[in-house]
Amino acid sequence: MSILQVKNLVHKYITVGDSEEDKQEVTAIDDIDISVEKGEFIAILGKNGSGKSSLAKHINGLLMPTEGAVYVKGMDTRDKRNLLNIRQNAGIVFQNPDNQIVGTIVEEDVAFGPENMGMPVEDIWDRVTSALEGVGMTAYKEASPNHLSGGQKQRIAIAGIMAMEPECIILDEPTAMLDPKGRRHVLSLVKALNREKKITMLMVTHHMEEVLLADRIIVMDHGRIAMDGTPKEVFSKVDEMKQLGLEVPYAAELAWQLRQEGVPLSETITTREELVEELCQFV
């Protein structure tokens, strides 16, 4: 069974200007279908305003469908009785690390989720301990979160979700505010949790190099799904990606530029190693 199912999802909202007549209906998500299998690592791409974040917020019931439905492990997000269960199974990490920390000490912050689930105290500490270990932040368990770097804060936010032992984590541009080192740490953690613990990952991002970690890419445009495939399939369509206002990884872009000049390189090149390998065959 699919862990996530998005069926004919439509999300509309109304913006109101100065006067009543100024009302405008905006369609953020326009009839999309997605099904996600357990253990997949999916990257969601699209320019600002394409509906990526709206989609992410539907998955754990922060936004409700205008039409259609979203199911997490078969549970309908429209049914309020399911929400607590859904949010334990699908946690969200947001872009800004400073907006999602609630505790004054790291371990308290991580304990917030399981505490709210009404777990016995001993179990909570077990979970906090293993979650902090999982993100490599055990040494900081008694630190104050505001003394941590952005990358460390994001790892704490991920630990807070891990402590609920979810099957799925949704990451909405988790590295947008981080420096290169913080970014590498968060990404390798996300990758490890996916590979080792088989946690399903849905990551919204603008960084094409990060996308290469994923098994599957969904490209959104104007609230619809423009492309859905493996990184190789998506990034071989350089022209299409450009038309959607997106980029491709550096190696794919350079290979495309060289192909325009008549160099016979394959369309499936996405990494530096692949590009080097093919170029070296010419000398």
Place this chain on the structure above:
Amino acid sequence: MSIRLEHVDYIYEDNSNQKNYALKDVNLEINPGEFIGIAGHTGSGKSTLIQHFNGLMQPTNGNVYFDGKNIYENDFDLRGLRGKVGICFQYPEHQLFEVTILDDVCFGPMNFGKTREEAEIIAKKALLDVGMSEEMLQKSPFELSGGQKRRVAIAGILAMEPEYFILDEPTAGLDPVGRGQILNLLKRLHETKKMTIIFVSHSMEDVASYVQRMIVMNHGEVLFDGDKREVFSHQKELEEVGLSVPFYRYLAEDLNQRGFTVSKDILTMEEAKEAILKVLRKKR
């Protein structure tokens, strides 16, 4: 004519009264017409540094000079300095507040003593410079997309007509189109208005494509300051402080190791493309 920092320390005390150096013995001179990139890990002192350029922060030790005058002398016009050295902080769109886009951009010049009519002329020019069309001006800034909001916020600073324009991670969180628009705007301001541009960035590729000079901060100190090509030749040291060199430089290194001989100094896509084509043409 320049902004000059001499032996600048910025020291703050934490809870345990321990002295921390956010900046330590920084010596820099920013000359008119330069295009500079500042890189460094989180907490390396980048943001503290740029706030010294227009006197928003005062050094604990050392001095800051603008056109040769100490900006902390009693008779120095600090307010005037802030009109000449504009700083655009991270996520400037969070500071939009007016009812219309035009009003928002008029705020700065009016605050600096312009009449509404004068301010409107300046604001309209600044908004056109950042690519906002005339019919957008009466709209609410809150109806715009992320990239558009960012450009309106930038116009708010351009309307002060600064000589030096300093931006802290101006492209963070933007999609590729939005990012390209901001970077090309900076390039245009530098080329056509001879504005001095300094921007903080975590993208080594962006820095490599746009700037001439690069400053690398590490633990409050200037680790490197010079021509970008010279700075990026210190690959190992940059990696040690949590940074990297541009993708294309790594590519050139890999190619060379495999006997595909190109210059090791390659920094941008265009340079990589040219160098590779040159080798391939020779072979044919």
